Amino acid sequence: MATEIEFEVNGGRQRVKEDGATPLLLALRNNLELRGTRHGCATGNCGACAVLVEGRPVTSCNTPVEAVAGLTVETIEGFERDAVGKALLGAFMNEQAGQCGYCLAGILIRAKAFLVNTKSPSRADIAEALDDHLCRCGAHHRILTAIERAANELSGGQAA
Amino acid sequence: MSAQTISPSLTDNPLCSDWLTFEADGRVTLKTGKVEIGQGILTALVQIAADELDISPDRFDVISGHTALGPVEAGTSSSLSIEVSGKAIRHAASAVRKLLLTEAGTLLQAEMSNLSVVDGAVHVGGRDSSLTLSSLASSVDLGQSVMEFASPKQPGERRLVGTSMPRIDLLHKAVGEHFIQNIALPGMRHGRIVQPPSGVRRLVTFDEAALASKFPDVTIVRNGSIVGVIAETEAVVIKAIELAAKLVTWNEPEPPPKNIFGTLRALDNAPEVTADKGDVAAVTGKKISLTVTKPYIAHASIAPSCAIATWTASDKIEVLSHTQSPHGLADGLGVVFGLDGMNDITVIHKPGAGTYGHSGQDDAALDAVLLAKSVPGVPVRVLWSRADDFQSSPAGCAMVVHAEGVLGDDGRIASISMESLSQPHAQRPGRGGFAEMTNAALLDPPLPVTPVSADVPPARGGGADRNATPLYAIPNVHVQKRILQKWPVRTSALRGLGGYANLYALEGLMDELAEAAGQCPVAFRVAHLEDKRAAYLIERVAEMAGWPGPSGEGEAIGVAVSQYKNKSAYSAVAVRVRLDEEVRLLNVYAAVDSGEAVNPDGIRNQIEGSIIQAASWTLKEALAIDGDRIATDGWDAYPILKFSEIPEIEVELVDRPELPSLGVGETAVGTTGAAIGNAVKRAIGLRLLDLPLTRDAIQAAINK
Secondary structure, three states: OEEEEEEEEOOEEEEEEEEOOOEHHHHHHHHOOOOOOOOOOOOOOOOOOEEEEOOEEEEHHHOEHHHHOOOEEEOHHHHHHOHHHHHHHHHHHHOOOOOOOOOHHHHHHHHHHHHHHOOOOOHHHHHHHOOOOOOOOOOHHHHHHHHHHHHHHHOOOOOO | OOHHHHOHHHHHOOEHHHOEEEOOOOOEEEEEOOOOOOOOHHHHHHHHHHHHHOOOHHHEEEEEOEOOOOOOOOOOOOOOHHHHHHHHHHHHHHHHHHHHHHHHHHHHOOOHHHEEEEOOEEEEOOEEEEEEHHHHHOOOOOOOEHHHHOOOOOHHHOOOOOOOOOOOOHHHHHHOOOOHHHOOOOOOEEEEEOOOOOOOOOEEEEOHHHHHHHOOOOEEEEEOOEEEEEEOOHHHHHHHHHHHHHOEEEOOOOOOOOOHHHHHHOOOOOOEEEEEEOOHHHOOOEEEEEEEEEOOEOOOOOOOOEEEEEEOOOOOEEEEEOOOOHHHHHHHHHHHHOOOOOOOEEEEEOOOOOOOEOOOHHHHHHHHHHHHOOOOOOOEEEEOOHHHHHHHOOEEOOEEEEEEEEEOOOOOEEEEEEEEEEOOOOOOOOHHHOOOOHHHHHOOOOOOOOOOOOOOOHHHOOOOOOOOOOOOOOOEEEEEEEEOOOOOOOEOOEOOOOHHHHHHHHHHHHHHHHHHOOOOHHHHHHHOOOOHHHHHHHHHHHHHHOOOOOOOOOEEEEEEEEEHHHOOOEEEEEEEEEEOOOEEEEEEEEEEEOOOOOOHHHHHHHHHHHHHHHHHHHHHOOOOEEOOEEOOOOHHHOOOOOHHHOOEEEEEEOOOOOOOOOOOOOHHHHHHHHHHHHHHHHHHOOOOOEOOOOHHHHHHHHHO
8 A cells, every 4th residue: 555655865855655565675776766775685684785774774675665754764875975984985995895896885884884883993893793794706805994994094093 | 820819709709890999089989798797807808908009998988798789709707708808809909009000100191110109199209199099090990800900019018907907887886876686777667487496397277367366457477387477666576476476386396306416426427538647547555535525506696686678569689687698698598589699689788796607697588588578668677586596596516526546655646536526517598509598498389408418628627527637747647527417406607617626625635645645735735736836826825824834723724726727827725714613714815826917906806705705605505405496595594604704815916927817706716615624624633525614514523
């Protein structure tokens, strides 16, 4: 049963007419044509579809769109709007942290939430924070290095 | 040198214009049949072309894997893109430069030796002439022979090749909508089919009325054993196909399938002997044998397979696909639909998530075309479910490998015998005039199934026997394979093919022989290597790893070395492991020699990635088989290596600018697996022969 659901995406107000049980992933990609959020497993197991809801990472594939009514959502399209996003993306490119790149949007989203809340994390802390995200090409080592680098830049080079 | 000797791609695409064209706005279009699957190939190919032309790489656009607009090249496989397409492009670009500069010389009345190119601008005696290669291209016929005009730069003259140019596509792939899974064409509809449990099943019943009553707006497509749906939205398709799957019944396979390993062990068909030297039967000494089993494994791409197909009103087909073989797919679809793959079908590559050989890409394209045929003119997008992608993609082969070595009284290896038992390692569409796609056999009328799928021949590096022939100088060697045909679980190419299991066995045997000889495994290998490049790498990696390191006490280093396909890139890998209840990877070191490095950081990235992927196969991965079907249906059932399980990795490249560039995508998978097996043996004194080395497998081995 389609209903009007309103929420904020990347700073702008959005309204979708959709069955409230439809996954947020499909509403973002198909109703709002924000297709940077990746379709992965559709069961919340791989992390590819992660978005921030009120600043917290959630897997959009198994989050019903009605659950974000009235809330703020950030997708990869809005990623570079703040210093943490800019630092992370710059670090990922500097480290060439990726191969096929499909997992990166979700990992960047998770890394942003993590760095916003964790100053000077250790490499092991970062790895643990990413354990819900799968990468099949084996870019893990570079991804960890890139997040360390971003963390370091954000703390003015003072990080551990 | 002939075109064929330089690159088979130049035989099929002999003209400069097959590879390069210039646009009016000064941009250059580089055309290749090879496709980007995350390995950075398009960046490396642009580097090669830009270097020969002296045009900045940011002026290049790339047409890749487009059957109508690009060159006809074999699929992106076997780590051959640099070796084949790269060489062709280097020669083509050098020929284009020569043709254009000859024209410049005529116009400027200048000697060729007085001309140079600075980012596309022609200079005479070091001063800008106002001519550019692009402007010259409008009056020069590039439809001329590459071979007639090719004169590539010497290694010392190259400026871009050998530098770590950043990937041209990575930023778009991180934040953009770059993937086939993200493409939405105007008017596009969504579709899926109910995948059969396996290729040997046939549909018995389908309650179409029940589906139609619940989803009246959905188009139901039927053809033989295929049941599919098309709808306006993806959300509706997902729900409709879930219901459809409950409304069909399938026959049971006859006869009931047996266990794959028992079947492989019992193979008694005539073996294909792929290496035979001396007489292994005649040698005497201390005999050491081991048998390795490797289960079916999955590509396990992060995104399920996807394709978008349009069947036009004039019976032409256009397919967007992340296939690794656009021309092969076009040919295969031609077989299925009775069309000319060359003229009636256009396949255009669009990037997908990483796949590592022949996964479900081509099958998803067949599904999309099947559905599109019933709605002419309308693009139909098929995105498989995660479960479909595990269960309906070709799997990496299960294998049994017997390895036997004899140590002579002189402490040297007298003989090595290898036998690899497996299904075929490459069953890609379009080969030999057969469709080679599971669902083609389920149509009405059914397409004939390939009678015998030959394994990859030794000339192409072998399939089941890949890397089974020892690189070592051994007087008596016998290598053979037996191929299991007609088995319900479909197999095809997955990174490294048989090389991964063969090296696990062969390099494991080398450690066992060294132990029997009372020698250090590194020194023992070096003593048997006449190949200096391999010998250097194993000594170098041992040094990097601090060999011999700790021994026993649950922590140790293991090593392995090989040359991919015994003719491509070399890798030596050392792995430091700690065993508590399971194998914990602490450090991985790799030393790699791939000749002239086109993009050193790109090579490092490939090596790091292949180490992690092979470590994941070795420690965790096995598809669950239930009779004829793959039972694994999601990530819960198929764990792969996680971020917190990633070791420290150090890769060192030996750059040899004077030697030909060799592909690196697969060279380290076999050495990584083997080095882990050898490290575990040195850590706990047990050689584990049945992959993967899970916690349960370790415990079972300890308790035995």
